Amino acid sequence: MLEIKNLHVSVGDKPILKGLTLSIQPGQVHAIMGPNGSGKSTLSYVLAGRAGYDITEGSITYNGEDLTALPPEERAAKGVFLAMQYPVEIPGVTTMTFLKTALNSQRRTRGESDLDAIGVLKLVRAKAKTLNVSEEMLKRALNVGFSGGEKKRLEILQMALFEPRLAILDETDSGLDIDALKLVAEGVNLLRSPERAMLVITHYQRLLDYIVPDRIHVLAKGRIVAEGGKELALELEAKGYEHILKDVA
Amino acid sequence: MTLAVARRAEATALFAAQGVPTRRVEDWKYSDLKSALGEAGIGAQVAQWHVTDLPAGVEQFDLSQANPPGWVIDNFARGTGNVMSAASLALSVGGVALRVPKGAAIADLLKLDFTGPGHVRALLVLEAGASLTLVEGVGLSEFRNVGFEIALGEGAALDHVRVSPADADAVLVEEAHVRLAAGAQYRAHFASFGSRLSRMELEIALEGAKAQAHLSGVSVLDGKRHSDVTTRMIHAVEDTLSTQLFKHVAGGNAKAVYQGKVTVAKGANGSDSNQSAKALLLGEAAEADLKPELEIFADDVKCAHGAAVGDLDADSLFYLRARGIPEAEARGLLLHAFLEDAVAQIANMDQRELVRTELLTALKVIA
Ligand SMILES: Nc1ncnc2c1ncn2[C@@H]1O[C@H](COP(=O)(O)OP(=O)(O)OP(=O)(O)O)[C@@H](O)[C@H]1O
Numbered sequence: 001m002l003e004i005k006n007l008h009v010s011v012g013d014k015p016i017l018k019g020l021t022l023s024i025q026p027g028q029v030h031a032i033m034g035p036n037g038s039g040k041s042t043l044s045y046v047l048a049g050r051a052g053y054d055i056t057e058g059s060i061t062y063n064g065e066d067l068t069a070l071p072p073e074e075r076a077a078k079g080v081f082l083a084m085q086y087p088v089e090i091p092g093v094t095t096m097t098f099l100k101t102a103l104n105s106q107r108r109t110r111g112e113s114d115l116d117a118i119g120v121l122k123l124v125r126a127k128a129k130t131l132n133v134s135e136e137m138l139k140r141a142l143n144v145g146f147s148g149g150e151k152k153r154l155e156i157l158q159m160a161l162f163e164p165r166l167a168i169l170d171e172t173d174s175g176l177d178i179d180a181l182k183l184v185a186e187g188v189n190l191l192r193s194p195e196r197a198m199l200v201i202t203h204y205q206r207l208l209d210y211i212v213p214d215r216i217h218v219l220a221k222g223r224i225v226a227e228g229g230k231e232l233a234l235e236l237e238a239k240g241y242e243h244i245l246k247d248v249a
Numbered sequence: 250m251t252l253a254v255a256r257r258a259e260a261t262a263l264f265a266a267q268g269v270p271t272r273r274v275e276d277w278k279y280s281d282l283k284s285a286l287g288e289a290g291i292g293a294q295v296a297q298w299h300v301t302d303l304p305a306g307v308e309q310f311d312l313s314q315a316n317p318p319g320w321v322i323d324n325f326a327r328g329t330g331n332v333m334s335a336a337s338l339a340l341s342v343g344g345v346a347l348r349v350p351k352g353a354a355i356a357d358l359l360k361l362d363f364t365g366p367g368h369v370r371a372l373l374v375l376e377a378g379a380s381l382t383l384v385e386g387v388g389l390s391e392f393r394n395v396g397f398e399i400a401l402g403e404g405a406a407l408d409h410v411r412v413s414p415a416d417a418d419a420v421l422v423e424e425a426h427v428r429l430a431a432g433a434q435y436r437a438h439f440a441s442f443g444s445r446l447s448r449m450e451l452e453i454a455l456e457g458a459k460a461q462a463h464l465s466g467v468s469v470l471d472g473k474r475h476s477d478v479t480t481r482m483i484h485a486v487e488d489t490l491s492t493q494l495f496k497h498v499a500g501g502n503a504k505a506v507y508q509g510k511v512t513v514a515k516g517a518n519g520s521d522s523n524q525s526a527k528a529l530l531l532g533e534a535a536e537a538d539l540k541p542e543l544e545i546f547a548d549d550v551k552c553a554h555g556a557a558v559g560d561l562d563a564d565s566l567f568y569l570r571a572r573g574i575p576e577a578e579a580r581g582l583l584l585h586a587f588l589e590d591a592v593a594q595i596a597n598m599d600q601r602e603l604v605r606t607e608l609l610t611a612l613k614v615i616a
């Protein structure tokens with residue numbers, strides 16, 4: 001589903017990703033761990049299509065198509081979803097209006113008809129309930145004044161609503177209390193299916209207890225430096241990144 | 250008998266001395282009226298006014314008629330030394346005077362339109378305790394100058410909504426002089442889509458304790474269009490309150506101007522004023538000149554003012570696009586969001602919706 005080959009990415013003149021290779025099959029969940037500043041969010045932004053990230057070498061293929069040629073909105077319509085590490089606050093746009101606009105925009109780009117206001121409302125309410133997102137939050141301006149955990153829950157609500165084929169979660173677990181973490185993990189597990197794939201970026205093994213990954217990659221200095229099954233997370237938790245990085249020249 | 254003979258003579262002299270403002274006049278630095286008018290100048294035509302369905306309880310007098318009633322004589326041409334206001338007084342015998350009598354709460358909107366080229370005067374008097382919503386319509390014309398006077402008695406409340414439509418050629422100027430007695434409230438919203446030159450000038454005198462003025466405005470400008478709101482807020486006595494919130498979006502070669510001077514006079518202690526002007530520029534050639542200014546001669550006052558010019562926030566734009574909203578639509582949504590807090594100040598719900606709809610249409614073109 002997703003093939004990243006020898007990816008080099010610079011921001012300005014600064015090289016950040018330096019030959020990253022990663023392949024995810026439909027139905028799989030992969031996790032990426034790695035020290036601060038290693039390039040995890042950079043990878044997630046490049047996948048979502050944010051401007052200012054220059055791909056100097058390598059390729060990204062999504063369902064056989066060159067992903068880098070598409071603007072962000074088309075990637076979204078084709079099922080790429082990024083739950084951001086720092087969701088943006090947008091005063092003046094209510095959360096509900098935003099959700100409706102986004103959902104119908106994606107549908108339109110795919111050539112599907114709009115859902116009417118009541119249809120969207122029902123859908124959003126149903127998903128909001130399971131994620132403990134209150135009616136009051138939906139009426140407020142998007143992310144404005146939301147607590148860290150509320151912002152993350154809203155990201156997952158969007159994921160549940162858009163039903164993406166490739167979901168990338170950038171530290172969605174950071175700043176969540178135990179109950180919220182379980183809710184988020186449940187949301188993710190509900191979406192797991194043979195057609196979908198997920199890329200979960202996290203610092204904590206704890207999340208991977210709930211969302212059990214098929215594969216874990218360690219990203220350091222812009223490259224994948226170690227890979228393994230879910231036991232790798234336990235090892236990292238116990239020993240830190242030092243001993244892995246030592247082996248990398 | 251002609252109304253205010255002596256004041257017309259003064260106005261004639263003032264206009265003769267100062268002439269049509271150019272950008273060398275400090276107040277008109279960003280709005281060169283003389284060059285916008287070109288050879289045609291300001292002329293001496295009398296522009297038209299029109300009231301649609303005068304609400305019951307509102308009295309109307311045509312200023313070109315003889316024998317004005319006492320309330321007109323008492324309130325007419327009390328304005329200050331504003332040069333264009335003087336021109337309208339000197340050059341026009343036409344116009345309208347309207348009165349809401351003491352204590353009358355008028356539920357229906359008062360719709361007053363100005364049309365055609367030339368100069369015209371208007372007077373609106375709300376007596377003590379009266380209330381009204383005025384919807385002012387701005388008809389397009391190569392040149393029009395409106396001299397408006399508004400007098401609010403004790404505890405009177407006026408909502409004033411004015412929408413100035415888009416036009417590449419029109420030159421439209423208006424001076425409103427608003428006087429407020431104790432406890433009176435003036436709320437005004439100015440939506441402007443810009444013209445060759447468009448200027449709304451307000452002088453607001455808070456003359457009675459606890460008088461309040463709340464001004465807001467939005468403009469969406471494209472092409473070579475121009476929009477100028479110039480305000481002078483005078484806190485003449487203690488415990489007066491004023492707020493101003495202006496938001497502009499300018500693309501193309503458009504120019505948005507806000508000049509706002511707040512004066513808190515000696516003895517106007519405990520006054521509170523807040524002034525904010527913001528602009529988003531959508532291109533290299535668009536311009537915003539935002540000049541909030543404060544002059545304080547009193548003690549124990551709360552005054553805040555700020556201005557900011559920027560462009561659309563890249564992070565917000567990316568967030569919306571990453572959720573599937575196409576770029577133009579995402580930009581439109583953010584621009585609308587930027588303007589929304591100013592629009593939300595329009596108290597009348599129907600008028601608020603109308604302004605919103607017009608903004609959305611204009612933003613679709615510009616985004
Ligand atoms: N716009 C930018 N300009 C300059 N440097 C940048 C920019 N964006 C990211 N970087 C740098 O790129 C490197 C990788 O950043 P990135 O955010 O991808 O790290 P991360 O792995 O997500 O870290 P964390 O675990 O702290 O979230 C960092 O050194 C960061 O400072």
Ligand SMILES: [Mg+2]
Nearest residue numbers: 040041042085
């Ligand atoms: Mg990060």
